Amino acid sequence: MSNATAVRPNLADEREYVLGTHADESVRLGVQHRLWSASAHALWERVGxxxxxTVLDVGSGPGHAAMDxxxxxxxxxxxxxxxxxAGYLHQVSxxxxxxxxxxxxxxxxxxHEIESLLIDWKCRIDVAYARWVLCFLADPEKVIEGLSRVIKPGGKIAIQDYFNYEVMTLAxxxxxxxxVIxxxxxxxxxxxxxxxxxGRIPGMLRRHGFEVTHIAVNQRVARPNEQIWHWPDSFWAVYVPRLQETGYLTAEEASAFFSTWQDACRNEDVFMFLPPxxxxxAERK
Ligand SMILES: C[S@@+](CC[C@H](N)C(=O)[O-])C[C@H]1O[C@@H](n2cnc3c(N)ncnc32)[C@H](O)[C@@H]1O
Incomplete structure (x- = not known):
């Protein structure tokens, strides 16, 4: 079955994670993948x-990593x-x-239902890759448990996600x-x-039959004249208005934020400490 869908996407049933699945977010995910692709490729090399x-992309979004x-x-x-x-999976297609x-x-x-969704793939996956997905889930341990059933013995799981996110700061x-952070x-x-x-992932992996073989951090700093500055810049454009709409920020707070950010964009002496x-x-034993 090539480029097939096990469950036919129905746009009327669109489900949205906290950042949404609208066109701007899809484009932002592409920018984000491009700017972080070096660390993704390094991890894929390391995991082999x-x-x-057969690689499983868990929470693939529109498929920027999946295409690579x-x-x-x-x-x-x-x-x-x-x-x-469903919208993101249409874009994959x-x-x-x-x-x-x-x-x-x-x-x-x-x-969360990975085991039943992948019933035909029991113990057949060589590597499962999960980037920026587990941090959005209510029960990530259930996902790890499901993955332990579909990854073959000796197969691997490779995760890229956050710890200490709120250390992100402007300097x-x-x-x-x-x-806003x-x-x-x-x-x-x-x-x-x-x-x-x-911080919770190594314990979850161990409880479900995985041995953690590698933990490292990609800690980056962005300056306004650098490519990576575009990552926070594109994130604020999508998410700060959403924070305002959903009541996490007042209009004044959002406006004060953008004014501070615009000043920062013009100031070569500032930098941003990005979220780690x-x-x-981990290897499935
Ligand atoms: C920040 S995006 C990351 C996309 C992709 N992994 C990447 O690195 O570009 C998070 C993705 O997880 C998906 N997602 C969030 N919760 C999910 C869930 N419970 N089941 C399936 N997908 C989920 C969202 O639809 C979105 O595509």
Whole structure:
């Protein structure tokens, strides 16, 4: 089955995680993938993804990482994208067609139900990759448990996610900025997510038959004249208005934030300490 969908996406049933699944967020995810792709590729090399493998992209979004992975595993391999957003899975399909990739499968559903959604893939996955997904979930341990059933013995899980997210700051520090970081953390937690999720992951992995073989951090700093500055810049544009709409910020707080940010964009002496993105690799025993 090439480029097939196990469950047919129905746009009327669109489910949204906290950042949404609208067009601007989809574009932002593309920018984000581009700016963090070096650390993704380094992790994929370290975990040993090679041609012929079957890789599961957990919470694939519109498939920016999945397209790269599909090229790496090649025609003899397969990439399975699972996401709760029908719209994002349509984009995976469109991208696959335009790049002439026929080794992607799409599965629509909640990753908490991964075991039943992947019933045909029991013990057949070589590597499961989960980037920026576990931090949004109410019960990430259920996902790890499900993954322990679909990853083959000796197979791997590779995670990129947050710990100590709220350490993110503008330097010098500004209250208008720090207030928004606190609001982001609260908005994630109120929906059941955890911006410190990586702190809990090694224990979850061990409880479900994985041995953690690698933990490292990608700690980056952004200056206004650097490419990586575009990452926070594009995130604020999408998420600060949403924080205002959902009552986490007042109009005055959002406006004070953007004015501080615009000043920062013009000031070569400031920098931003980005949220730490952790790499975790574990092997299924
Ligand atoms: C920040 S995006 C990350 C997308 C992709 N992993 C990446 O690195 O570009 C989070 C994704 O997780 C998906 N997601 C969140 N909760 C989910 C759930 N319970 N089941 C399935 N997908 C979920 C969202 O729809 C979204 O596509």
């Amino acid at each position: 993804i090679i041609p012929g493998m 992975l599909a090229q790496i595993v090649g025609g003899r391999g397969k990439v399975i994208c699972i996401d709760e957003s 469109d991208q696959a067609k335009s790049r002439r990739l026929d080794n992607l499968e799409r599965i629509l559903g909640d990753v 010098p520090k500004r209250e208008e900025f720090s207030r 606190r609001a982001i953390g609260k908005s994630f937690r109120d929906r059941g997510g955890d911006p410190d999720i990586v 993105v952790f790499d975790v690799i």
